[in-house]
Amino acid sequence: MYEGAVQDLIDELGRLPGVGPKSAQRIAFHLLAADPADVRRLVVALTEVKERVRFCRICGNVAEAEDCRICRDPRRDLAIVCVVEEPKDVVAIEKTREFRGRYHVLGGAISPIEGIGPDDLRVPELMVRLADGTVTELILATDPNLEGEATATYLARLVKPMGLRVTRLASGLPVGGDLEYADEVTLGRAFEGRRLIDV
């Protein structure tokens, strides 16, 4: 245990995800030794992120205005919405440059064992968004793990009466790997999601 301010900093850092007590101590002493100007920049960045950044009222992505950059962009297709768990998934999909529609960020996945149900996510907001009929295709891009799959199953059933085209991102073999090393679950999914080759 250290005195006052140093211990407070260690405690606060230790509450961050992925930072254990040892790392918290290391970061604290790094900051203590760092140039004051560097530390001030970090303080400004921390303050600004809480003051300026909010969540887009349409899609739930991080935004610096009421609506995010993507929802404000008139070139984006209003008819297709891609549902993801987190803002970082938007970034990942944007990097592919494959998708020209808009997003809906749920804020997580359904996880009953953690007490997280559909109403704890931005599912009601999605239903409101789909109600006026502008959106005709929903792409379910939740994580390819059990909770992401369960969330997709739930959403597919929920929107079924609306008559939308609902698709799920294909999940299958990682590019660059050898088939023999794929596990049964991944290989099974890859079979399900196989596509026709046009020649």
Added chain:
Amino acid sequence: MSLYRDEAVVLRTQKLGEADRIITLLTRRTGRVRAVAKGVRRTRSKFGGRLEPFSHVDLQLYAGRSLDIVTQAETLRPYGERIVTDYGRYTAGTAVLETAERLTVEEREPALRLFLLVIGALRTLCTGEHAAPLVLDAFLLRALSVSGYEPALSGCARCAAPGPHRAFSVPAGGVVCADCRPAGTASPSPPAVALLDALLTGDWLAADASDPGDQREGSGLVAAYLQWHLERGLRSLRLVERV
């Protein structure tokens, strides 16, 4: 015994650091074990989808001081694949896993009968031969029983006077006769209590034919009984889809 091999069901996974996960396992021989799966969140991980909840796996583990380390994993039955295609089965299945975790109070204390009950419940959920909430309630009653909390469903829980009795007292441990009945004890409908008896004894013919209203009432009794015996409530129970 630094390296050991065991069969297990994955109960829960939690993120650890950048790419690892802590996997909570119910093993056949060693009871509940927590182990680290290194790099499992990377798309090229050798574990792939093998260490997801519901998976029945054959594992090689390295025994650590607090956490073990998964060194090899082979799938025996990927129950999650089938369970996750139906939201009702998924929520019921999750309650099975959470209960198994909560009933194994101490790590590494063998719990073979509970392990077999979990496997049985997951297998039944996959086939869809019985309604998911019934499979869950049957599991809960049996899991409580093998943990030493078998509810009395015909003879009086206090004086063992032969039943049937109308009153059901959670603190007393099941049905109670008119003499033993504590003040304020509820009297559920007799078919709901009969359903619980059918579920506990495995009379699926009677259970499948039961009335939905009695099923709901029975589930309520099982939930109250379970909460009484666990220190805090199950998080997943609120989210289980009932008919």
